[in-house]
Amino acid sequence: MAKLTKAQRKAHTEAEAILRKDRLSEDEKDFVFQNWHEGANHINGAAGAFFTPWGLAADFSIDAGGAGGRVIDLCAGIGILSYFLHHRAKWADNCPELTCVEVNPRYVEVGRKLLPEARWICADVFDWRDWQRELGGQHFDVAVSNPPFGAVRRTGNGPRYRGRQFEFHVIDIAAQLADRGAFIVPQTSAAFRYSGAQYFKRVEAGPAAEFERLTGYRMHEGAGVDTSMYKDDWKDTSIICEIACYEFDQDRARHGRVQERLNALPVPVLPYRPAEQLVLL
Known part of the structure; x- marks a missing residue:
């Protein structure tokens, strides 16, 4: 478990008290998202479970x-990414159909309180074939995730990827489930450098390039969010x-x-040559 400061422990206790209510106001939900500490009663560091900062989400x-559309949130934590997707679309009366997948039962319990509009599945992301089958093989328009980063212990692999970075295993699984995706990844795993940099730079080598070589899926930059503004807003880490x-x-x-073009190319035919008897000396 994480070692919380007195201020963090006090805020977390207040958030726990709020969660005991039957119904939460939007202000109370906001408070819980920002102050309920993922490491208060769980060894979140070993699991790589660091919740997305409020502003970054x-x-x-x-x-x-x-x-x-249909959105699936993998390694959802308590659902902060889906929460903002829901509320950004809510004002246009065009809310997505949300499915949140999280392996930690307590996180799921909290998430159901904060985002009851979503369908919550308490399951390991690497068991995706099983829970997708239970969903009737449902396919999604968008996959989102702030997955654990780096060489965190895992229970399986992606369909194609066999490397060390947990985040690319999740992206590989997401590719099986959705038409497109958006993910929070450490800058060292990205195919570009933008956040905190003087200028945008494409990186043609490294983990993202290796993932593209293995899977054919190319990483792109988004609208241009400089996430370095939030590097000190993570709980118990700065990244x-x-x-x-x-x-x-x-x-x-x-x-x-x-x-298709390769299959349409004519197959070269080698000229026929009769077999020749080799002379043994």
Whole structure:
């Protein structure tokens, strides 16, 4: 468990008291999202469970979109990413259909209080074939996630990816479930450098490039959110991230067209040559 400061412990206790109510106001939900500490009663560091800062989650919703569509939130925590997706679309009366997947039962319990509009699934993300089957094989328009980062212990692998970075296993799974996706990843795993940098720079080597080589899915930058503004807003860590966007459906279609052209090429025919008897000396 994390070692909370006195101020953090006090705020977390207040958030727990709010969660005991039958119904929560929007102000109370906001307080819980910002002050309920993921490490107060859980070893969140070992699991890589660090909840998205409030401001970053709000900006993330710009890139994620999903209004009026089907959205799946993988490694959802208590649902802050989905919360902002819901409320950004709410004013246009075009709320997405939200599904949140989280392995920690307590996080799911809290998430159901904060975002009852979502369908909550308490399950391991690596068991995606099982819970997707229970959902009737449902496909989603958008996948979002702030997954654990780096070489965190995991229970499985993505469909194709076998590397060390947990975040790319989640992105690989998301590609099986959705047409496009938006993800929070550490800057060292991104295919570009923007946050906290003097200028935008594309990175053609590293984990994202290796993931693209293995899967065919290319990481793109989003609307231009500089996440370095929020690097000190994480609880118990400080990190610069990037918002990574993927167009899974477009990449699949592009690779399908390439394969069709390859299949249409004539197969070269080698000239016939009769077999010759080798002379043994």
